[in-house]
Every structure is written in structure tokens, then in C-alpha cells.
Amino acid sequence: MTKLFVVGTGPGHADLVAPAALKAIKASTDLVAYGLYLDILGEVCDGKKHHDLPLGEEIGRARLALDLAAAGKATALISSGDIGIYAMATLVFELLDRQIQGEERHPEWLDVEIEVVPGVSAMQAGASRVGALLGHDFCTVSLSDLLTPWETIEKRVHAAGSGDFVISFYNPVSKKRDWQLNAARDVLLQYRPASTPVLIGRQLSRPDETITITTLAELDAKDVDMFTMVSVGNSESRHIINGTEQWLYTPRGYKKKL
Amino acid sequence: MTKLFVVGTGPGHADLVAPAALKAIKASTDLVAYGLYLDILGEVCDGKKHHDLPLGEEIGRARLALDLAAAGKATALISSGDIGIYAMATLVFELLDRQIQGEERHPEWLDVEIEVVPGVSAMQAGASRVGALLGHDFCTVSLSDLLTPWETIEKRVHAAGSGDFVISFYNPVSKKRDWQLNAARDVLLQYRPASTPVLIGRQLSRPDETITITTLAELDAKDVDMFTMVSVGNSESRHIINGTEQWLYTPRGYKKKL
Structure with a gap:
């Protein structure tokens, strides 16, 4: 079973990052996130492979996160705020939904275990x-x-x-x-x-x-x-x-x- | 300047308590909270004076927190979830508003410095x-x-x-x-x-x-x-x-x- 953490890191200040978010990042080898989101997290990101994509490439980021996790890399898809509110989490499930409907060719995505970590929203x-x-x-x-x-x-x-x-x-x-x-x-x-x-x-x-x-x-x-x-x-x-x-x-x- | 922290501790699990909430509690001598809310917080509450009031006594709890802070005790008013969402924070400001309007006799409340710490809501x-x-x-x-x-x-x-x-x-x-x-x-x-x-x-x-x-x-x-x-x-x-x-x-x- 491969794992994808879908993690919200709160509005910006490190004091509003939940321990659950840090644990998820620690347990990952690969981080998919817009670069600025990682700045506040500090040392916990050291040694992780950081996959950056430009703002606006949300779908690409969700696909990449599923691909990495499906390839056996413990992966954290990260956004600021609550990743479940106007953010990346819903895209992950929409892609899984498409696969279930036969609209994608990524059956390996369905083997990924997903854990969503909420955060404080703006x-x-x-x-x-x-x-x-x-x-x-x-x-x-x-x-x-x-x-x-x-x-x-x-x-x-x-x-x-x-x-x-x-x-x-x-x-x-x-x-x-x-x-x-x-x-x-x-x-x-x-x-x-x-x-x-x-x-x-x-x-x-x-x-x-x-x-x-x-x-x-x-x-x-x-x-x-x-x-x-x-x-x-x-x-x-x-x-x-x-x-x-x-x-x-x-x-x-x-x-x-x- | 006396201080009142108004703190949300998230939905229940310790991994969803923000560091800002723990810091606020550490900086307080007095905690005003329904007892069950403190159970998940553990050691950080040790040695603090715990003021418990029954569920339903929300107004009494907000008054007590303001009174304690105004008396010079660094105080944390605590609830689960986000204390700003259907919770105690709004009562504190409503009481201050009443004092400003001359409907209370607690001018000392207006000297209290207030800091609200948000949390993950249910x-x-x-x-x-x-x-x-x-x-x-x-x-x-x-x-x-x-x-x-x-x-x-x-x-x-x-x-x-x-x-x-x-x-x-x-x-x-x-x-x-x-x-x-x-x-x-x-x-x-x-x-x-x-x-x-x-x-x-x-x-x-x-x-x-x-x-x-x-x-x-x-x-x-x-x-x-x-x-x-x-x-x-x-x-x-x-x-x-x-x-x-x-x-x-x-x-x-x-x-x-x-």
C-alpha cells in the first residue's frame, strides 16, 4: 500500500501548523507543493524531494502527487490554509473519480492510501x-x-x-x-x-x-x-x-x- | 497590561492542536474550560488553576475569564474546535461591547489584552x-x-x-x-x-x-x-x-x- 498525504499547513505562521501536518511531511519522501508554502515549514522539509510546479498548475500537481504515491513514494501534497477548502484535495478525489468512471488510464492510483490533514483556513x-x-x-x-x-x-x-x-x-x-x-x-x-x-x-x-x-x-x-x-x-x-x-x-x- | 488568550483546541485529537494554542496555555496561570476539553491537552495543563463550569454556563465562563484576566492573572479561555465559530470568543467581545456601551460595571475588562487563537473546526x-x-x-x-x-x-x-x-x-x-x-x-x-x-x-x-x-x-x-x-x-x-x-x-x- 502506497501513501498520499493531502496536507493543509494553515494560513502562514508556523504556530498554526498542526502536528498532524508535520507528521505527514516527516513520513513522506516526496513533497508536491508551490515553493512558498514550504518556506514556513523549515527543517521538516530538509532532505525531501521537492516537486514544484507553477501556480495555476493545480491539476498537474494533483496528477503528479498521485503518480508519485502510486510509484511507491510516500508523498505529501501540500497547500496553505485548509487543503480541503478551495484547494487541492478535491482535485485528487476528482481524478480518482475519473479513474473509477474509466475516464483515466491510471488504475494504479486506486491502490494509493489517502489521508487528508485539515488546517486553519484564511x-x-x-x-x-x-x-x-x-x-x-x-x-x-x-x-x-x-x-x-x-x-x-x-x-x-x-x-x-x-x-x-x-x-x-x-x-x-x-x-x-x-x-x-x-x-x-x-x-x-x-x-x-x-x-x-x-x-x-x-x-x-x-x-x-x-x-x-x-x-x-x-x-x-x-x-x-x-x-x-x-x-x-x-x-x-x-x-x-x-x-x-x-x-x-x-x-x-x-x-x-x- | 493583563492578558486573556481565547483559544480553540481543534476537534479533539492532540495532533490537531496548533502550537499557538499550546503556547497560549503555557503562558497562562488560569484556564477556564469545560473539563473534557482539557483531557486531550495533557501535561501542558499541569500546575494551572482549572476553573470548570457546567456546560450551558457559557456566559458565566466568559465573565469569569475576563474577571481573572482583569485581576492580573494570565488566563486562557478554552473551547474545542475553533473558538471563533459558534463558541466562546464572540461572548467575550459581546461583554466588552456592553461595557463600552455602559451596560456593565466592569471598566477593568477594557484593560485586558486579548489574543484569539483559531483552531480546526468540526x-x-x-x-x-x-x-x-x-x-x-x-x-x-x-x-x-x-x-x-x-x-x-x-x-x-x-x-x-x-x-x-x-x-x-x-x-x-x-x-x-x-x-x-x-x-x-x-x-x-x-x-x-x-x-x-x-x-x-x-x-x-x-x-x-x-x-x-x-x-x-x-x-x-x-x-x-x-x-x-x-x-x-x-x-x-x-x-x-x-x-x-x-x-x-x-x-x-x-x-x-x-
């Missing part, structure tokens, strides 16, 4: 840095329309608005996608106040982290790049200021009981 | 155990109507249905609440197929973990208790079987590009 790091923005029902929406039609994304933003979910936008902008975030903001403004608090978190938990608190009305794609995660509060989320500190939180409804 | 542990069920847009809905009116919850389940989000139900049932999960299921059946895959994860990542894969039509509250998390796939989520292994994943839409 929305959680962001919420923790400003308080408790995810304190009640929330959703995530990827604004990338490379793989999902914009009509589907827009429908989801409407649903999130009508359900009054706290929303975290993943992939809010890229070099080629600059209008989706503002379009999503305009949809949400139909459902919740212009003053709704918004967190813009860039390079969360990394040395060059920046945290910006703004409002839904002021949210603008020009202040956001591809290293950024955006979370929009629900209609009850609160922005509180205590001297030089400020916090965002979403109440669970305890107020009447306090 | 839905992430569950998704990782069965593959990649959270691979595309998802939401969370708490089915507890103790603090949120059922009308609001039902509206959110409708929104999640119309947006075709993967849904994780937190607090699906309790001793006093037995009908909400089936009502939520019936709402979702208006939007997605009866065959939609469902994960029932009990005591995730703990020694007595059980994982059940079923369908939306077969989901029944009688199979669920308060130690259980339920995640329902979206209309495209897949259940694949490879010999004795089975997996659930939600595609990101790459299929056309594979």
Missing part, C-alpha cells in the same frame, strides 16, 4: 485577528469565475444576502479579475446596511500581514489583491473601539440573556 | 475524514433555536438551498431539540436531489469517532446526537467507492479542464 485566521467575526452562521464564496460561471456566483451572493450569512470571499480579485468583488458588494448592499463591517486581511499570520477594517459601502476592489481575504459581517455584526484597539464580532443572540 | 475534520466535501462554496447553520428564532434558521436553510451551498449543521440536535434537523432536511429536499450525499460525523478525531455516509433522503435526527456534526453536499457533490474505501467530495468545476 477566514479563521482573519476572524481571530479582529475578534470573532465568524461567531454565527457564515458562508464562503469564491469569486473566481474561471471554473464557476458568474451567474452561479452571483446567485450565491444573493442567497448569502437573503440568508444574512457572514460571508468570506475567497479569490476576491486577481490580475485578470478586477470587477467581481465590487459586483458582489453591490449585491450585498441590497440586503444589509452600508455600514456593515468588513475585514480585509492580507497575508494573514505572515510577517507582512495587514488588517484593514472598513464598511460594506467603502469596500473597493482597488484595496484588495490576490493575497487578500475579505469577510463581510452580517446585519448584526458589530465594530467596537476600545482606545487604540478595535474589534469585529458577530453576536450569537445571547444579548437578551446577558 | 466541519473541517469531518470533510477531511471523507475526502473533500467542503471543496467548493459552503455555509454553516446552527440548528439551535435557543438563541436564534426558528424562523431565522429556516430562512437561512432556504437561502443555503437556493444558493446550492454545501451545508454543515452545528448543534443539530440536543436532548430538548429533536425536530429541527428533520425540518431542515425537508427544506433542503426542495432544492437538491434525495440522493445528495450526507456526512454524519460523531466525536470527530476522537478515539470513539464514527463516520456515517448517507443521503439527504435517509438523513434522520434519530441517528444524530449532540456530539455529532452533519454536512450535506451540494447538488454536484459526489460519493465514490473504491473497493472498501469510500469518499465524498465537492468538485470545483475543473472537470471540463481535466
Whole structure:
């Protein structure tokens, strides 16, 4: 039995890498990952064969990881955040699914034992840095329309608005996608106040982290790049200021009981 | 400056406790936590003063943690999972908010420095155990109507249905609440197929973990208790079987590009 670990290493800081992730990497001889993801891991990666592929080569990376594991090399496929959330894990299972359906010619993939290690996702790091923005029902929406039609994304933003979910936008902008975030903001403004608090978190938990608190009305794609995660509060989320500190939180409804 | 750490310790297994959580506990003299949460942490809790309060005493626990920190004791308020998701963190900020609004008489709370440490939440542990069920847009809905009116919850389940989000139900049932999960299921059946895959994860990542894969039509509250998390796939989520292994994943839409 050959083994493939599918590992999320958290938002960036080494203190948020779970011991399970380090164990999986230690047990592997081959690491498939975008180079920057390994920098935070340090010594545990020493002596491992590192297979790097450019960003954007996600499918190639998933195929390579399955091929290596099937060839008998204990392999870790690694991404930052939670590898199960908008990341590589789902591609691995989609490839296995294709093989089961007879759409691939890699029966050896089906002999690979797979273990997925979850991690802290960017929305959680962001919420923790400003308080408790995810304190009640929330959703995530990827604004990338490379793989999902914009009509589907827009429908989801409407649903999130009508359900009054706290929303975290993943992939809010890229070099080629600059209008989706503002379009999503305009949809949400139909459902919740212009003053709704918004967190813009860039390079969360990394040395060059920046945290910006703004409002839904002021949210603008020009202040956001591809290293950024955006979370929009629900209609009850609160922005509180205590001297030089400020916090965002979403109440669970305890107020009447306090 | 006195310090309050607000710490999530992950779903249960020690290998999913982040180093940041252990550091926060090491730096504390006083721990405020439901006793069971500390069992997995082991030696790091030795010599700390443990303040236990019964489950249900959430507000008392948040007040106690603020009081201890304000009295100069480095304190860690601890819960399992991600303490920012349906957990204690939001109560701390709600109490601070009340103080700022003049609704409490604890100005000393405002001198406490607060650091929130996120953790892996149950839905992430569950998704990782069965593959990649959270691979595309998802939401969370708490089915507890103790603090949120059922009308609001039902509206959110409708929104999640119309947006075709993967849904994780937190607090699906309790001793006093037995009908909400089936009502939520019936709402979702208006939007997605009866065959939609469902994960029932009990005591995730703990020694007595059980994982059940079923369908939306077969989901029944009688199979669920308060130690259980339920995640329902979206209309495209897949259940694949490879010999004795089975997996659930939600595609990101790459299929056309594979």
C-alpha cells in the first residue's frame, strides 16, 4: 500500500501548523507543493524531494502527487490554509473519480492510501485577528469565475444576502479579475446596511500581514489583491473601539440573556 | 497590561492542536474550560488553576475569564474546535461591547489584552475524514433555536438551498431539540436531489469517532446526537467507492479542464 498525504499547513505562521501536518511531511519522501508554502515549514522539509510546479498548475500537481504515491513514494501534497477548502484535495478525489468512471488510464492510483490533514483556513485566521467575526452562521464564496460561471456566483451572493450569512470571499480579485468583488458588494448592499463591517486581511499570520477594517459601502476592489481575504459581517455584526484597539464580532443572540 | 488568550483546541485529537494554542496555555496561570476539553491537552495543563463550569454556563465562563484576566492573572479561555465559530470568543467581545456601551460595571475588562487563537473546526475534520466535501462554496447553520428564532434558521436553510451551498449543521440536535434537523432536511429536499450525499460525523478525531455516509433522503435526527456534526453536499457533490474505501467530495468545476 502506497501513501498520499493531502496536507493543509494553515494560513502562514508556523504556530498554526498542526502536528498532524508535520507528521505527514516527516513520513513522506516526496513533497508536491508551490515553493512558498514550504518556506514556513523549515527543517521538516530538509532532505525531501521537492516537486514544484507553477501556480495555476493545480491539476498537474494533483496528477503528479498521485503518480508519485502510486510509484511507491510516500508523498505529501501540500497547500496553505485548509487543503480541503478551495484547494487541492478535491482535485485528487476528482481524478480518482475519473479513474473509477474509466475516464483515466491510471488504475494504479486506486491502490494509493489517502489521508487528508485539515488546517486553519484564511477566514479563521482573519476572524481571530479582529475578534470573532465568524461567531454565527457564515458562508464562503469564491469569486473566481474561471471554473464557476458568474451567474452561479452571483446567485450565491444573493442567497448569502437573503440568508444574512457572514460571508468570506475567497479569490476576491486577481490580475485578470478586477470587477467581481465590487459586483458582489453591490449585491450585498441590497440586503444589509452600508455600514456593515468588513475585514480585509492580507497575508494573514505572515510577517507582512495587514488588517484593514472598513464598511460594506467603502469596500473597493482597488484595496484588495490576490493575497487578500475579505469577510463581510452580517446585519448584526458589530465594530467596537476600545482606545487604540478595535474589534469585529458577530453576536450569537445571547444579548437578551446577558 | 493583563492578558486573556481565547483559544480553540481543534476537534479533539492532540495532533490537531496548533502550537499557538499550546503556547497560549503555557503562558497562562488560569484556564477556564469545560473539563473534557482539557483531557486531550495533557501535561501542558499541569500546575494551572482549572476553573470548570457546567456546560450551558457559557456566559458565566466568559465573565469569569475576563474577571481573572482583569485581576492580573494570565488566563486562557478554552473551547474545542475553533473558538471563533459558534463558541466562546464572540461572548467575550459581546461583554466588552456592553461595557463600552455602559451596560456593565466592569471598566477593568477594557484593560485586558486579548489574543484569539483559531483552531480546526468540526466541519473541517469531518470533510477531511471523507475526502473533500467542503471543496467548493459552503455555509454553516446552527440548528439551535435557543438563541436564534426558528424562523431565522429556516430562512437561512432556504437561502443555503437556493444558493446550492454545501451545508454543515452545528448543534443539530440536543436532548430538548429533536425536530429541527428533520425540518431542515425537508427544506433542503426542495432544492437538491434525495440522493445528495450526507456526512454524519460523531466525536470527530476522537478515539470513539464514527463516520456515517448517507443521503439527504435517509438523513434522520434519530441517528444524530449532540456530539455529532452533519454536512450535506451540494447538488454536484459526489460519493465514490473504491473497493472498501469510500469518499465524498465537492468538485470545483475543473472537470471540463481535466
